[in-house]
Amino acid sequence: MIKLSELKQNDTVVTKKNHPCGNNRWKIVSTGVDFKLCCTKCAHTVIMPAETLRKSIKSVESSGSDSEA
Ligand SMILES: [Zn+2]
Structure with a gap:
């Protein structure tokens, strides 16, 4: 689950459904009661309630800035 x-700004999430552009990766623009996401392919932005987002996420790819070589 x-x-x-654990989600923060600039993390990338993978959704179960593809965006019409064919992409399913979204960058988190802002968090809170509603989350704002930006499609990493076509830059379309969406705002959705946290609960809706939780159901649509397949996996999370952290922006991973803590282990830079
Ligand atoms: Zn898109």
Whole structure:
């Protein structure tokens, strides 16, 4: 189960459904009661309630800035 509390700005999430552009990766623009996401392919932005987002996420890819070589 995805924990929304672990999601932060600039993390990338993979959704179960593809965007019409064929992409299913989204960058988190802002978090809160509603999350704002930006499609990493076509740059379309969407705003969705946290609960809706939690159901649509397949996996999370952290922006992973802590282990830079
Ligand atoms: Zn898109």
